[in-house]
Amino acid sequence: MTGGAREAVPPVLKVEDVGLAFAGVKAIDGVSFEVAPAELFAVIGPNGAGKTSVFNVLSGVYRPQRGTVTFLGEDVIGRPPHRIAAMGLARTFQNVELFHNLTVLDNLMLGRHHHFGYGPLQALLWLGRARREELAARARVEDIIDFLDLAAWRRHPVRLLPYGVQKRVELGRALAMEPRLLLLDEPVAGMNLEETEDMARFVLDIRDELGVPVVLVDHDMGLVMDLADRVLVLDFGRPVALGTPAEVQRDPKVVAAYLGGAP
């Protein structure tokens, strides 16, 4: 694994021997890894390797048959997704999963859902706490709009926006949650070079300026190797290699998984 300095700090996320199967198909089989504070951790692998399944286990959409997931010192397996989200785990999706009829502003405000404390009665009257909290949330959301350069689209319904911008809005929605850990599922899939570079810059900014650890899944090897501190390689749900980008790239098992070498 890594040096002793990292071992001293408790990891933000600890995944131990997780196994998930759909009937006979083993989607994840014995995956273990840790994410340190402010680390940029990448998960890569060929199509169907189980990358998105790992994310779905972490965010509570799937419940694994074995293994443990510890987030900020607490076991999260079996908790409903909205509880895990409230603990500070935010994610984006491989295929953009925004609220299409709502504006960029409303999508970002929804990210702050669990930061509000007022109830239905106060909402109907829009008095006191409801009004105060909404205004404060709006100010925070505007920070994110600045951060991600979304000001031009603030009032647009999300469904009308170009794909690259939608990806950015989804990142913004995750950031609005004020996450303790951010899971990005293929943030640059289908993007052109310029959009990819923009997104890479945002990801680095999130880690460096906000200090939020990031788990990144992507197929863009150039991006992953440039950004990530450590990389986990999956193939058919099993871990193949774990280490720094340079170590992983040299690993013959990784080359075999990608290029189909002799077993």
Next chain:
Amino acid sequence: MTERTGQVGVRPGVRPDSGPGGPGAVRARRPKGRPLLYTAYAQDMALLDTRAKKAGLALLLGAAVLLSGLPDDLLVLLAAGYVAAIGAIGLNIVTGYAGQVSLGHAFFVAVGAYTAAAVSGDPGGRTLGFGITSMLVWLPAAGAAAALAGVLVAPLAARLRGLYLAIVTLGLVFLGEHVFKEWDHLTGGPGVGRPAAVPELFGFRFDADSALGTRAQSLYMLMLVLLVVFAVAARNLARSRIGRAFSAIRDRDIAAEVIGVPLTRYKTLAFAISSGYAGCAGALMYTVTGFFDPGSFNLLMSVQFIAMVLIGGVATVSGAIAGALFVTLLPRITQELPALLPFVSADTTQTPNVFQIQVALYGLLIVLFLVFEPRGLFGIWIRARAYWKSWPFSY
């Protein structure tokens, strides 16, 4: 495209303008000659965020008040339309905002109507009554009883969606119809009915002629005021965390859960609030006629509410009001048809007659609106506004 202007960190609690009282606490003034320039988020998030909207609403309300000079039969019709609008706003909350199709709205209307009628009914009368005629008691009671019924039905919505939920809520209407027809002590029985709730507030009877105006005028003003209250509350709800959560569930329920919206709780809440609105509408609906029959709460009533929402505009409060008025006034307009179209008869024994057309028209209008303007009357308004804003250019 805008240039990126420096990276602003999203750190907690370090906003320059968050002085004591938080951002927006200082009431920023709008510079002269720049009516569209906002200098505080409170201005941007206001319900009436432009001068045109403020003036438009003032005109509309002024016109509504002036309408109280109309003949009594029209006033009664409009008052019924305002009450229907409260019910339609309620259905729009669960179906329009939260996306849970409900055909059971008539059932919740009935729960409210019977709760209010029983609370304010004559204790010595033929039907159940507790003799508390104050609106301050029976209106909240009707809303609360219907909301409770909504909460009891909501677990179905947590398990079912789309067509399946529609069918289950449809079953609710038939179930309710049967219970209300059999429960004579509460409802008076089919064909007989019972007296409706008594609209009394601090000793003032809205259902009687008084020094302030005729019976129809009093009821008209009462319903207008209540509609404004319920509509403003619904708009507030829609722009709050709760309204946003409803829309999130409608658009993408799994993503909503992953960002922290508990689905079951919010679906339950949507049903509770929607049914609460329906209950209040039911309580008020029959104060105009003074009497009602358990046969009223049938599928046709549910379909009429759906028609109001679809014709008016899904997920808009003003659309629901416009739709409700449209659907309520429609029979009155079709009554004039025989005078205009010679082949339409006012006689029920002939075909086509006015009553056949009235029933068929709801279905026809729903189909036409869904095909040609899914955003309803609200959508037509938006298009007209956009046209005149950019006139004489097409865009």
